[in-house]
Amino acid sequence: MLVDEVSQFDIELTELCTYPMVSKKLRDLVKPHENGHSHSHDSHMCAAALSAGTGYQELDDLMRDPRPLRFIFHLLSVTQPEEYEAEGWQLTSEEKIQSVETLRLQGNQLFAEVWIVRF
Numbered sequence: 166m167l168v169d170e171v172s173q174f175d176i177e178l179t180e181l182c183t184y185p186m187v188s189k190k191l192r193d194l195v196k197p198h199e200n201g202h203s204h205s206h207d208s209h210m211c212a213a214a215l216s217a218g219t220g221y222q223e224l225d226d227l228m229r230d231p232r233p234l235r236f237i238f239h240l241l242s243v244t245q246p247e248e249y250e251a252e253g254w255q256l257t258s259e260e261k262i263q264s265v266e267t268l269r270l271q272g273n274q275l276f277a278e279v280w281i282v283r284f
Contacts, residue, residue: 166240174236185228189219 166172176184218225227234253261 166238168240168243171237171239174238176234176236178231178233181231181234184234185219185224188224189221192221 219228251260253264256264
């Protein structure tokens with residue numbers, strides 16, 4: 166795709182059977198979490214658990230009345246690999262080892278800033 170290009174993908178019903186569950190999980194991942202917990206202790210994620218619904222009205226409606234979906238993507242910008250700082254999961258083993266000292270210094274700096282603010 167080119168920058169500012171719009172693309173459309175039509176997905177047939179047979180290819181969308183897991184979409185509501187996957188969409189629920191992705192939505193839950195980006196929600197703010199209380200007390201650092203990213204999960205609830207009152208339910209679990211299996212097929213039977215979804216009979217109570219996903220917690221998202223549009224996903225529940227899609228499960229009750231399945232229909233083909235259309236996804237529309239608008240590419241706003243492209244970031245080249247050298248234009249951003251890679252996250253840990255993207256690094257090779259050697260790059261991870263090389264980043265340890267930098268991360269240690271950054272952590273010490275953040276700790277010192279919090280320590281000064283609190284006391």
